[in-house]
Amino acid sequence: MAAPGSRTAGWSRRFCTAAAPRPWRLFGAMCLLRLPRITQPLEKEEEEMAALMGQIELEKSHYSDHEIRRLEEEEQLRRRKESMYDDDEAPGKTVIMAQDLEDKWEQKLLQFKAAPRITDADKNNNRTSLNRKLDSNLMLLVKQKLGNQELWLLPQVEWQPGETLRSTAERAMATFLGDHIQAKILGNAPYGIYKYKFPRAIRTEDNVGAKVFFFKAFLQSSDFSQAELKEDYLWVTKDELGDYLKSEYLKKVNRFLLDL
Template sequence: MSSVVHNKWKIYTAVCLERTPVVTAEKTSIEKEFTEYLNKVEFENSLLSDHEIRHKEDLTLAERKKAEDYEETEAEAQRQTAMDMEDLWEKELAESSFASRITAADKSGDLKTTDRCLDRKLVLVVKQQVAPGHQHWVLPKSQLLEGETLRQGAERTLSSLCGSALVASFMGNAPVGYQETPFAKPSSDGCIGLKVFFYKAQLQEGQVEPADQETIKDFMWLTKDEFKPYVEDKYRRKISKFIMEL
């Protein structure tokens, strides 16, 4: 299939593939203070829970047992008190272990895996050959083919450059960004520049397996804050407009 040229502009689609946060972010100091305040207000204004009512019943039963004429029933003898339950819960908690928020990839500095920065959004950037002898860190892109819609071109771009093993969910049919880059002089085919339409997608599963090693030289999963050493400033400012940390 032939590539699309519109009014002497080459049309490209690029994909901003995101891995959304896996765990919640650590609370800031003001968030912690506000949470403590809300918990205090809720505790002071709340009704007794079933467990608290059970604890009061246990105390009442304990007082009744002190009487000389008290006769314990079978149900009362087998009753599990609120304190018994609390001891059981504390034992279960002590025997439980929680997964660390810091992964092996965080410790080793491995940027090629999504198993890092679990509380942050990661974006796939690739070291792509954009012209003979010219490689840049960009969002994966390719030229639109004849008969494709922009959305179809974006889907093909991701699978053809990064491998069919990736499963991604695209966010709508409209692009989230646009970039126009004029050439210093018209190309041999008369084109005066290229227009890139950016689409957003969220990673569902799979790993990046570049299908074309000549085009995609390398790849990384980066947070927005990590773009600067790799991504050219003008391009970074452009794509940062539609990459939001929530």
């Protein structure tokens, strides 16, 4: 059995450890992604494979209801011509043939015009617009002041007592986009962490550096008519991140990014 004095000393050590200030400041950051709106263009090999699979599917397919109807109508017309008389039909009844439907569909197809894959924002290289790079993921970057520097970062704020790290990251997103923006947050655990030390001039034993915990979310509402971002912001692809993020920060971010 431990002596009373040693037990008291153990409790004292534990109490001092719990009450000691944290040497690392904690931050929550949100990786907010706008998912692709259109598919990426097919490569030459992919187009050839798609054409081959389409041909195989056509050869092995059965007639659709519309095709069966058209064949039946063609047979009825042939019999009428051979017998030189019409079947009894209700007077004044309008008959819409399968061929009539196909002609109507053909006219609609001729009038259809696909939206361009390259938008005005692409042409002007407007990286503040969500209406660009429609076939790729876009990530939100904001310019924040750290010390005496202004850096491009994922939206981040410092953790406050009583918060979970996820709620800190949510607050970071709301700080820049407002509460009315809808986003689906993925999980309760961070996807990555970035740790750095403060410059020696301001570093102390109780203030060594910062740890940034990254969370991910998918943007579900892109209506920014009411949103007034408080800082400079950009929507960039994974390949464009190197133009803005520092190399060590970029390495940590690239570890949990997939641009499929």
